[in-house]
Amino acid sequence: METKELLQQIQQTTTDFAKALKDQEQQIKNFGTTSDKTVNQISELEKNYETLHTELDKLVKQSNRPGYRGPEGMEKKDHGQVFVDELGEELKKMAQTGQRNSKSIEFKSFYTPYEEKSLTSGPASAGVLIEPYRAPNIVGPNDRQLRIRDLLNVQRTNSNAIEYVVETGFTNGAAPQVNEGDLKAQSSITFDLETTSVKTIAHWIPASRQILDDASQLRAYVNGRLMYGLKLEEEEEILYGDGLSGRLAGIMTNANIQDHGQRAAADNYLDHIRKAMTKVRLAEYASTGLVLNPVDWETIELMKGNDGHYIWLNIGDSNVPRLFKMPVVDTTAIQQGEFLTGAFGLGAQLWDREQANVRFSEHHADYFARNMVAILAEERLALTIQRPEAFVKGDFTAAP
Numbered sequence: 001m002e003t004k005e006l007l008q009q010i011q012q013t014t015t016d017f018a019k020a021l022k023d024q025e026q027q028i029k030n031f032g033t034t035s036d037k038t039v040n041q042i043s044e045l046e047k048n049y050e051t052l053h054t055e056l057d058k059l060v061k062q063s064n065r066p067g068y069r070g071p072e073g074m075e076k077k078d079h080g081q082v083f084v085d086e087l088g089e090e091l092k093k094m095a096q097t098g099q100r101n102s103k104s105i106e107f108k109s110f111y112t113p114y115e116e117k118s119l120t121s122g123p124a125s126a127g128v129l130i131e132p133y134r135a136p137n138i139v140g141p142n143d144r145q146l147r148i149r150d151l152l153n154v155q156r157t158n159s160n161a162i163e164y165v166v167e168t169g170f171t172n173g174a175a176p177q178v179n180e181g182d183l184k185a186q187s188s189i190t191f192d193l194e195t196t197s198v199k200t201i202a203h204w205i206p207a208s209r210q211i212l213d214d215a216s217q218l219r220a221y222v223n224g225r226l227m228y229g230l231k232l233e234e235e236e237e238i239l240y241g242d243g244l245s246g247r248l249a250g251i252m253t254n255a256n257i258q259d260h261g262q263r264a265a266a267d268n269y270l271d272h273i274r275k276a277m278t279k280v281r282l283a284e285y286a287s288t289g290l291v292l293n294p295v296d297w298e299t300i301e302l303m304k305g306n307d308g309h310y311i312w313l314n315i316g317d318s319n320v321p322r323l324f325k326m327p328v329v330d331t332t333a334i335q336q337g338e339f340l341t342g343a344f345g346l347g348a349q350l351w352d353r354e355q356a357n358v359r360f361s362e363h364h365a366d367y368f369a370r371n372m373v374a375i376l377a378e379e380r381l382a383l384t385i386q387r388p389e390a391f392v393k394g395d396f397t398a399a400p
C-alpha cells in the first residue's frame with residue numbers, strides 16, 4: 001500500500017472512531033447503556049486501526065535503515081527541519097527586530113515525519129505526524145444483570161409523596177336470596193390510607209476537567225458507571241430497604257408478606273418453590289416471577305434424577321430461565337439461600353419521580369479554581385406495596 005493512501009486511511013479511521021465514541025457517549029447519557037451496533041462498530045474500527053498501524057510501523061522501521069531515501073515522492077525530515085519550516089517567518093522577524101522568544105511547536109510523536117514533495121515545485125505546506133494510538137474501550141469489571149425492576153409495574157409521578165389505599169379486611173357475606181323481596185346478604189370491606197415519600201439515591205465523584213475533555217470515552221465510561229451504581233443500589237432497596245434513613249421500604253423486609261420459611265427435610269429446592277407458589281395462588285394471585293441468588297439457581301440447574309440425567313435442563317441446548325412457567329431472575333441482589341416469588345405487577349409498584357441522570361458542576365468547594373468538576377448521578381423514586389399478601393419469601397435451609 002502506498003504511504004499516502006495508508007495515511008489517508010488512518011486519518012479516516014480516526015475520524016470514524018471519534019464519531020462512534022461520540023455516539024456511544026450520547027447513548028449512555030440518554031439510555032444508561034450503548035447499543036450492540038455501536039459496540040460492534042467500535043470493535044471493527046479498532047481492528048482496522050491496528051492493521052493500518054502495523055503497516056505504518058513497517059514503513060517507519062524500513063525508513064530507519066541506513067541509506068533509505070524514503071518512499072517515492074517523500075522526503076525525510078528531522079524535527080529541527082520541521083521546526084524551521086513551521087517558524088520560517090517567525091525566525092525572520094526575530095532576526096529583524098531582535099525578538100528573543102517565539103511561539104512553541106508541539107511534537108506528538110518521536111517518529112521522524114515525512115513530507116510529500118511536489119513533482120513540479122517546492123515542498124508542500126505541512127508534514128505528517130504520527131499520533132499514538134489509544135484503544136477506545138476501557139476495561140472494567142463485569143456488571144450485574146439488572147432485571148428486578150422489569151418484574152414490577154413502573155409509573156411516573158410528579159409528586160414527592162405517594163398515597164395509596166390498602167384493603168385491610170373483607171367479610172364475604174354473599175349468599176343466595178331465598179325468596180323474592182327478602183333482604184339480601186351484606187358484606188364489608190375496610191381500607192387504610194397509606195403514604196410513602198419519594199426517596200433519593202445518589203452518589204458523586206470528583207474529576208479534572210482536562211481528563212474529561214481529553215478522553216471522551218472516559219467521560220462516557222464514568223457516566224455509565226455512575227448510572228450502573230444507582231441501579232445496583234436500587235435493586236438492593238427494592239428487596240431489603242428498611243424504610244429508615246431515606247431508604248425504600250423493600251419487599252423482603254415487609255412484615256405483611258407471606259413467609260414460607262425453611263425447606264422441609266423431604267423437599268428439594270423445586271418442591272419448596274412450588275409450595276410457595278401455591279401460597280400465592282391461595283391468596284388469589286398468580287406468581288409472575290421468581291428471584292434467586294445465582295448459587296441457588298446453579299443448585300436447581302444441576303439437580304439430577306436417579307439415573308443421572310439433569311432434571312431441569314438440556315445441556316446441549318439453550319434453556320429459557322423459567323420454573324413452573326415463571327420467569328427466573330438470578331441476581332446477587334438477593335442473599336444466597338433466600339428466594340422471593342409473587343404477583344410482582346399487582347402486588348407492588350415502582351414510581352419514578354426523577355429518572356436516573358448525570359450532571360456536572362464546578363460549583364463545589366474550590367473546584368472552580370482547581371479546574372475540577374463534581375460528577376453527580378441521582379434518581380428519585382418510591383416503592384409502594386399495595387398487596388403484600390401477593391408475595392411469598394422462603395429459605396432454602398433445610399429445617400431440622
